[in-house]
Amino acid sequence: MLKNIFSKGRRLAGIGSIAAALMAAAPAMAQDKEPIVFGGSIPLSGVFAFAGVHIHAGLTDYTTWINNNGGINGHPVKYVMEDTGYEVDRSVAAFKKITGSNKVPVYYGDSTGFMKTIASELNSRGTTLMSGASFATALTDNEQYPYQFVPGPNYTQMLGIILEYIATQGKDGKKPTVAFVYSDTEFGKDPIENGKAKAAAMGIEVVEEIITKPGSVDVSAEVLKMRRARPDFVVFHGYVLSPINEFMVQMRQMGLDTQFMGTFWSTDKLIINKMGADADGYMGVMPYNYYDSAEGGPMLDALRATAEKSDPEAGYRPTGYMQGWFNAMVWTEVVKRTMDAGKELTAENMAESLASIKDWDTGGIIGIPVTVKDMSFPVGRIWRVNAKEGRYEPVSDWIHLD
Amino acid sequence: MRIGDAKQSYEADEAIWTSSTQKIWFAVLLLTLAVFPFMADAYLLYLGCLVGIAVISTTGLNILTGFTGLISLGQAGFMGVGGYTVAWLSMNTSLPFPITLLLAGLLAAAVGILVGLPSLRVKGLYLAIATLAASVFLHFIFAEWESVTGGMAGLSLEPAHLFGLTFQSDFGMYFIIVPLAVLMVFAAKNVFRTRIGRAFIAIRDRDISAEILGINLLRYKLMSFALSSFYAGVAGGLFAYFYRVVTPESFPLSMSIFYLAAVIVGGMGNLLGGILGAAFMTLIPEVLKLLTAALTPFYPNAPIFMSPMLEIIFGALIVGFLIFEPHGLAEIWHRIRRFFSIWPFRN
Numbered sequence: 001m002l003k004n005i006f007s008k009g010r011r012l013a014g015i016g017s018i019a020a021a022l023m024a025a026a027p028a029m030a031q032d033k034e035p036i037v038f039g040g041s042i043p044l045s046g047v048f049a050f051a052g053v054h055i056h057a058g059l060t061d062y063t064t065w066i067n068n069n070g071g072i073n074g075h076p077v078k079y080v081m082e083d084t085g086y087e088v089d090r091s092v093a094a095f096k097k098i099t100g101s102n103k104v105p106v107y108y109g110d111s112t113g114f115m116k117t118i119a120s121e122l123n124s125r126g127t128t129l130m131s132g133a134s135f136a137t138a139l140t141d142n143e144q145y146p147y148q149f150v151p152g153p154n155y156t157q158m159l160g161i162i163l164e165y166i167a168t169q170g171k172d173g174k175k176p177t178v179a180f181v182y183s184d185t186e187f188g189k190d191p192i193e194n195g196k197a198k199a200a201a202m203g204i205e206v207v208e209e210i211i212t213k214p215g216s217v218d219v220s221a222e223v224l225k226m227r228r229a230r231p232d233f234v235v236f237h238g239y240v241l242s243p244i245n246e247f248m249v250q251m252r253q254m255g256l257d258t259q260f261m262g263t264f265w266s267t268d269k270l271i272i273n274k275m276g277a278d279a280d281g282y283m284g285v286m287p288y289n290y291y292d293s294a295e296g297g298p299m300l301d302a303l304r305a306t307a308e309k310s311d312p313e314a315g316y317r318p319t320g321y322m323q324g325w326f327n328a329m330v331w332t333e334v335v336k337r338t339m340d341a342g343k344e345l346t347a348e349n350m351a352e353s354l355a356s357i358k359d360w361d362t363g364g365i366i367g368i369p370v371t372v373k374d375m376s377f378p379v380g381r382i383w384r385v386n387a388k389e390g391r392y393e394p395v396s397d398w399i400h401l402d
Numbered sequence: 403m404r405i406g407d408a409k410q411s412y413e414a415d416e417a418i419w420t421s422s423t424q425k426i427w428f429a430v431l432l433l434t435l436a437v438f439p440f441m442a443d444a445y446l447l448y449l450g451c452l453v454g455i456a457v458i459s460t461t462g463l464n465i466l467t468g469f470t471g472l473i474s475l476g477q478a479g480f481m482g483v484g485g486y487t488v489a490w491l492s493m494n495t496s497l498p499f500p501i502t503l504l505l506a507g508l509l510a511a512a513v514g515i516l517v518g519l520p521s522l523r524v525k526g527l528y529l530a531i532a533t534l535a536a537s538v539f540l541h542f543i544f545a546e547w548e549s550v551t552g553g554m555a556g557l558s559l560e561p562a563h564l565f566g567l568t569f570q571s572d573f574g575m576y577f578i579i580v581p582l583a584v585l586m587v588f589a590a591k592n593v594f595r596t597r598i599g600r601a602f603i604a605i606r607d608r609d610i611s612a613e614i615l616g617i618n619l620l621r622y623k624l625m626s627f628a629l630s631s632f633y634a635g636v637a638g639g640l641f642a643y644f645y646r647v648v649t650p651e652s653f654p655l656s657m658s659i660f661y662l663a664a665v666i667v668g669g670m671g672n673l674l675g676g677i678l679g680a681a682f683m684t685l686i687p688e689v690l691k692l693l694t695a696a697l698t699p700f701y702p703n704a705p706i707f708m709s710p711m712l713e714i715i716f717g718a719l720i721v722g723f724l725i726f727e728p729h730g731l732a733e734i735w736h737r738i739r740r741f742f743s744i745w746p747f748r749n
Contacts, residue, residue, distance in 0.1 A: 044709035053706060082691060083709035088645075088652070089452060093688060096572075097445040113652070116558075117645045124570065138555060184545070186554040186649060 035078040036071070036335055036345075038063065038328060039128075040108035041094040046086035048110065048133070050240070051265070051320035055133065056081065058317070058324025059108065061306045072332055073339050080104070088113045104128055105345040106331035108324075112136040112186060115148055122147050122347065129334060129350040131327050133320075135264060137190050140376045147347040149354055149375035151327045152287035153401070155187075155237065158263045159195040161285045161380040161399045166233050166261075167202050168396075176232035179208035179258075181222070181247060188214065188238020191263075195235075207231050212243055219243045223250040226258070236262040245275050248282065259283065267383065268319045272390055280387035283395065285380045288326055288365050291317040292391050297364015299329070326365050333357065351375075368398040416595045435584070439576045447572045449688060454579035455640050456680035460664045461590050461673060462633025467662065468671035469594065470626040471606030472521055475658045476514075476533035479540035480631040482653035483510040484638025489557040489648045490550060499562035499569070499578065503639045510635025511628040513540070518627030522620045525609075537658060544650040556649030559642055575644050582640070586633060591673055593629070602626050606671070667723050669730025678731035690715055 043052035082094035091114035109132030182188035208229035267284025337353035383392035484506035604612035668679020697704035
């Protein structure tokens with residue numbers, strides 16, 4: 001805990017210096033133009049705080065970077081946030097508070113629950129475009145959620161990318177078999193039905209399906225089921241860490257040569273830090289390049305430079321940071337396109353601008369040009385843990401779902 | 403004890419108002435509640451609605467736990483029953499909101515009676531576990547009965563409507579939630595002026611003695627469960643209309659603990675305590691955030707540092723209440739009243 005407090009203190013000092021730099025840089029920017037406000041319900045405390053602090057850092061650092069680079073068409077950017085504790089009622093309160101005292105064209109939502117809850121108000125207001133921590137498939141339904149988008153592939157698309165990869169891994173002309181392990185939550189169940197349908201269409205047999213509590217640790221009975229089913233691949237969804245580690249260790253102890261894969265929130269360094277050498281070979285789908293990957297690009301380099309400057313001792317920045325940064329990048333692009341078209345910053349106009357994004361170069365954050373489809377960016381890559389190096393390495397090309 | 407508070411008749415003892423000052427202050431409160439939505443911004447209006455829903459649910463739990471002495475950890479489950487009832491009715495019928503809310507309350511009351519059945523045999527922690535089990539069971543139904551509840555994805559509702567009026571905004575919802583909260587608190591107050599309410603209190607104070615006095619324990623305990631669940635069902639229904647989305651995750655176990663904490667912090671067995679507890683538990687996290695906001699100009703990263711601290715401060719406040727003011731906020735309020743009542747003499 002002490003270590004955590006010291007680490008946060010160091011971060012504070014780092015980000016404090018960024019804030020000072022921001023204040024110093026501000027006079028250089030056009031002072032006569034109205035600021036563009038990035039709003040955010042951010043989980044700095046509560047169960048999602050492990051990601052929330054990094055999402056916040058990503059959004060803060062991007063704001064610094066964009067302001068140092070002239071803002072959006074000369075408009076400075078102001079990032080206004082409140083902690084939500086990852087509770088829907090507090091997220092809604094933060095939204096009301098921030099939008100009540102600012103004109104907020106774009107907003108970060110911290111959970112699927114919040115984004116669904118606020119949808120009707122968002123639709124009736126028509127002033128704000130929202131994205132956030134959720135990759136829920138439901139949010140890419142344009143009819144029900146016309147002003148919300150997902151900053152990457154939705155969970156169904158993530159599973160689709162994983163299955164595309166698995167399909168290429170067969171031997172002797174046979175498709176590998178797969179098992180799905182998912183949490184008994186909306187998050188966990190989100191892509192499973194679509195995933196099963198896609199697997200069937202691709203000729204991949206789903207040999208086992210296991211539902212657990214998120215974070216459960218006693219999975220010995222489920223592991224016995226896995227021993228009987230002997231899947232070539234197990235795909236986890238709806239977890240951050242446990243019980244992925246338990247499944248992997250126990251199944252390997254039983255001598256199974258199954259390969260393990262996961263989706264966005266379970267494909268970060270946490271799994272390497274907690275499992276050490278046992279994490280070797282774990283794979284996951286990731287729409288962004290990792291902070292410590294060998295990849296590069298002007299925006300990825302800018303991200304790394306800004307991160308290093310804001311907190312020189314932080315080292316590796318988790319995927320939450322990349323996600324926060326990418327969210328803000330998309331907002332900037334959308335606001336810029338809307339302004340360039342001479343249109344007002346309404347939710348409808350910004351949603352149109354979002355839909356117009358085609359073959360967009362993200363400067364290395366995503367390795368290929370991306371196109372928006374149904375309020376999402378259906379692109380990703382499979383990465384594999386190299387435990388010795390302590391990082392993820394790509395094992396597939398970028399996969400863009402049509 | 404306030405000076406000059408001696409009651410000389412049963413009517414005086416049963417009276418809701420004991421002085422004209424009380425009536426004046428209550429009128430001021432009603433006026434403030436009526437004017438509030440016209441003065442408040444969206445944020446305050448939202449919080450006002452949230453407090454209103456919390457007051458209804460806390461009052462319900464107070465009837466059961468505070469007045470009847472039956473601990474329940476099933477409040478979120480009962481609210482869920484109300485929420486899903488309203489959601490299902492709004493999607494499948496065109497009933498106006500007073501009917502859907504009434505049905506939500508009645509269905510929750512029926513479930514409450516079932517859950518209350520073990521209360522004749524078990525008390526205290528055992529009953530808490532029994533109600534917890536019921537809450538888990540209800541959560542399972544919300545998550546798995548997909549054809550009715552929409553499964554984990556939940557249900558989206560149409561806005562509340564009545565006589566062609568649609569209550570879509572927080573402003574509109576305020577005029578449903580707050581009057582209903584006032585009405586239901588008054589209804590609860592009246593319950594405790596009747597034989598039923600006195601039977602609840604007798605059961606709480608000593609159930610064996612109550613039975614010897616001729617009180618049918620099972621009947622009154624189930625009645626208390628039914629009444630409490632009715633309140634929870636209505637609160638859940640309002641919750642559903644307010645957010646217009648219900649999912650199993652809308653009614654987590656932590657919500658039951660929240661309301662139990664509100665009853666304890668406010669003051670068990672005291673309706674004013676329920677109101678104060680609900681407001682305290684809902685508003686304190688927001689008030690604590692003001693601390694962060696005040697620090698931010700001097701310390702730009704105060705949110706990162708302060709957010710986990712606020713959770714600790716919130717927890718410490720609750721523990722502090724339990725240790726230093728076990729009778730809750732209501733007792734503080736009474737002490738303040740006593741102070742002004744006998745001023746300039748010492749309390």
